[in-house]
C-alpha cells in the first residue's frame with residue numbers, strides 16, 4: 191500500500207550486518223532454500239518466548255488467540271509476488287525492530303564473517319549451518335523485505351503499536367515507520383518477502399510444503415499452516431436450477447440422435463451426470479500435523495526423521511553421530527520421554543576451556559511445551575556438556591518457573607537418569623558397533639580421558655571408553671592392556687610426549703628394550719594423556735610406570751640379589767667413566783648410572799623418581815610463571831635426572847678405555863687428549879638429552895662442538911679458520927629517491943594498494959583486519975558499504 195504519507199526513520203546498518211548481508215546476497219545462491227527454515231525458526235522462537243512470558247504475565251496472550259505460524263504466497267498480476275510469513279509470537283517494539291534486525295549481537299560474528307569472506311561458496315554453506323544466518327537469509331530470495339511487528343501487550347509495553355521495518359537487498363540502510371494499515375496482526379510478526387525475479391519458484395506451494403516438511407516440520411511445536419488454493423470440479427447447481435431451458439434443449443438434441451442410435455444409449459443419456467464447474471477452494475493446510483517424534487514409538491520413527499529433528503532442533507548443519515530414544519519414570523512418579531543425541535563434532539570452543547561451560551542444549555518440555563534449555567550449572571558433569579537432549583515430562587505442573595524447576599526432585603532425578611543413559615549408550619556403541627565407536631573415539635576420545643579425571647563417580651565407566659595407541663596396536667583399552675601383560679609384569683608401561691605421533695614414540699630410546707622383549711607400552715602423544723595418567727596412578731591395582739623415569743621393572747628379573755650383584759660388578763668396572771662423566775654432566779643431571787633399559791642406544795637421560803620427564807618439563811614451562819614454573823621446587827625437579835649409560839655399547843666401552851688412559855691426577859696432564867674427550871662427552875650428553883626429548887642447554891655451543899668433531903672425523907684441520915670477510919653495508923643515506931622502482935608491484939594483484947600481499951595458495955588460510963588511521967594515528971572507522 192501507499193506509504194508515501196508515513197513519516198519514516200532511516201537507519202544505517204551496523205557494519206557487521208552490512209558485511210553479513212553482502213555474504214548472504216553474493217555467495218549463497220545455491221543454499222537459498224535455507225531462508226524458510228531460518229524464518230520459521232525465528233517465528234518458533236518468538237512463540238516460545240511468548241508462551242514462557244505468559245507463565246508470569248498472562249496478559250501477553252491478548253490480541254491473538256491462536257499460537258501459530260502461517261505462510262502465504264501471493265502472485266501479482268504482473269508476475270511478481272510475495273511470500274508472507276506470520277507468527278503470533280512475542281513480536282517486536284519499534285526499538286526492538288531496529289536493534290534486533292539492524293545489529294548483530296551474536297558472539298563470534300566477526301570471526302564467522304572473516305571465515306566466510308575468505309572461503310569459497312561451498313565452504314560458506316557449512317559455515318552458515320554452524321552459525322545460522324537468521325533473518326538476513328531473507329535477502330537470498332527477496333529484493334525487498336518488510337517486517338511488520340506488533341509487540342505483545344505487557345506491563346512494559348502497555349500500548350503496543352504495529353511498526354514496519356523495511357529494507358532492500360542493495361541498500362546499506364533500512365527504514366522504520368508506523369504500519370499505515372494500523373493494528374492488523376493482533377500480536378506478533380509478519381515478514382513479507384518481495385521475491386526476486388529469479389526466485390519465483392517459491393510461489394509453488396508444493397515447493398514450500400516440501401521445504402517445510404523436510405527442514406522445519408520439527409522446528410516448531412506450534413502449528414504451521416500453509417495457504418493453498420485448489421481447483422475442484424463441483425456440480426454446477428446454478429445451471430441445473432436456473433436454466434432449465436438449456437437442459438430441455440440438450441434433451442431434444444438427444445432425442446434427435448436416438449433416432450439413429452440404439453435404445454440403450456438413449457436410456458443412458460437420460461441419467462446423464464450433472465454439468466460440472468471449476469471452483470477455487472481456499473484451504474489452510476496444517477504442515478506439521480504429526481505428533482513430535484519423541485512421543486512416537488521409536489519403531490515408527492525413521493533414521494532420517496531423527497536426523498532432521500536433530501538438525502532443526504539444535505541448529506546443527508551436520509547429522510548426529512548417534513542417538514538414543516527412550517521413556518521412563520523418575521522414581522518419584524513423573525514419567526518422561528527423551529532422546530539423547532551425540533553430535534558429530536565438538537564445538538571449536540570446547541577445548542579452550544572444557545570445564546568452564548555448562549550445557550545449554552538440554553531441552554526440557556512439559557507435556558510437549560518447551561520450558562527451558564538451561565537445566566542449571568551442574569545438570570550434567572562437565573565432560574558431557576556437549577550432549578544434546580530433548581526430554582518431555584508428563585506429570586509436572588506447566589507453570590513451574592525456571593528457578594523452582596532447578597530445585598525440584600524431578601530435575602535431580604532426571605540428571606542422573608540422563609547421565610546413566612548417556613554412559614549406557616556409549617558403552618553399547620563400544621560393545622556392538624566398532625566402526626561407529628571409532629568415529630566416536632575420533633571426536634570424543636580425549637573427552638573420555640577428561641571424564642575419567644573429572645567424574646570420579648563414573649570413573650570406571652569412563653576409563654572403559656578410553657583408548658590408547660601402543661607399540662603393538664593402534665588402539666587398546668586399559669583392560670585389554672592388562673589382559674596382554676606379561677607374567678610377573680606389575681606395571682602399566684607408558685611413554686608420554688605431547689605432540690608426538692605414536693610412530694615417533696615407538697622409536698624412542700626409552701622403549702627399545704621393552705619393545706625388543708615384547709612388552710606393550712602405551713604411547714601417549716596428547717597433553718591430556720599425562721594428566722590422565724597422573725590422576726589415575728593405578729588401574730585395577732597395577733601402577734602406571736613412565737618408562738622415561740627411574741623405577742622401571744620388567745617383573746621377570748632373576749634373583750634380585752643376583753641382579754644387584756651384577757649391577758655392582760658393572761658399576762665397579764665402569765666406575766672411572768661414571769665418575770668422570772658425572773663431572774662433565776653436572777649441569778644437566780644429578781648422577782650417571784648403569785642402565786637396564788637400553789639395547790642399541792649408548793645412553794639416555796631419565797627422570798628420577800621425583801624429577802620431571804621431558805613431557806612434564808614442557809608442560810610446566812608452558813604454564814604461566816605464577817603457576818609454579820619458576821619456583822624453586824620446579825628448578826629442583828628439573829635437575830632430578832639421571833644419565834644412564836649402556837654398558838654393552840661399544841661407544842661407551844671405547845669411552846671407558848679412553849678415560850682410563852687419561853693421566854692420573856699426580857701425573858702430568860695431557861690437556862689436548864682431555865679436551866678432546868670432554869668434547870665427545872659433551873656431544874654425547876647433549877645427544878642423549880635430545881634423544882630423550884629434552885632440549886640442549888646451549889644449542890650454539892652444541893653446534894660449534896659438533897662442527898669440530900666433524901672436522902676431526904674428516905681429517906680437516908680443527909684450527910683452520912673459515913674466511914669470515916664479508917662486504918660491509920654502504921654508508922648511511924636517509925634520502926628516499928623518487929624514481930625508485932616499484933614496478934615489481936605490478937605483478938602482484940592489488941600491489942598498487944597499501945596492504946599485505948598474500949600468495950594465492952594461502953589466501954583461504956589467513957585472515958587479517960586492517961585498521962585505517964588518521965594523521966594523528968587514531969583509528970578511523972569508515973562506514974562499510976555494500
Ligand SMILES: Nc1ncnc2c1ncn2[C@@H]1O[C@H](COP(=O)(O)OP(=O)(O)OP(=O)(O)O)[C@@H](O)[C@H]1O
Nearest residue numbers: 232233236281282290291321322323324325326379
Ligand atoms: N519473528 C520474530 N519475532 C520476534 N522477534 C524476532 C523474529 N525474527 C527475528 N526476531 C528478533 O531478531 C533477532 C535477530 O534475528 P536473527 O534471525 O538474525 O538471529 P537469531 O534468531 O538471534 O539467531 P539465529 O537465527 O541465527 O539462531 C532475534 O534474536 C529476535 O530477537
